[in-house]
Amino acid sequence: MISSDAIRGYNDTFILSVLQEGDSYGYAISKRITEISESHYSIKETTLYSAFNRLEKNGFIESFPGQVTHGKKRTYYRITASGNAYLQEKIAEWHLTKKVVECFIKEETK
Structure with a gap:
């Protein structure tokens, strides 16, 4: 597993990328990211719903009621x-x- 600190700034990107595939709900989005x-x-979960709130507040996503399951x-x-x-x-x-x-991390060639 990668440290959440290493990619914290990319959660919005991950969520929006998943939503480009189609409308979805929290658990399914989380599962798709994994x-x-x-x-x-x-x-x-707390990170996900915090991101939903921020993204919706900024007008990048919108929420709507789905089915009752x-x-x-x-x-x-x-x-x-x-x-x-x-x-x-x-x-x-x-x-x-x-x-x-990549300017700082050079791959060794063998």
């Missing part, structure tokens, strides 16, 4: 046009970040 990362990263109403989330634009900014930022880090 799947995509091949179990190298899992997002904590097991007596519990699910809240679903969808990415907005602003969220798609923000995701593209975060992806560009990642490419630059990766380039800078």
Whole structure:
């Protein structure tokens, strides 16, 4: 597992990327993040819902009521046009970040 400190700034990117695949709810988004990362990263529930609140407040996602399952109403989330634009900014930022880090970490060639 990768340290959550190492990728804390990318949780929004992960969530928005999952929501680009389609509308979803908290548990399914968390599970998808774990799947995509091949179990190298899992997002904590408190981190996930904190991110939902921040992303919704900034207009990057919107929530809506979903189906009732097991007596519990699910809240679903969808990415907005602003969220798609923000995701593209975060992806560009990642490419630059990766380039800078690679300046300092050289792969040994054998």
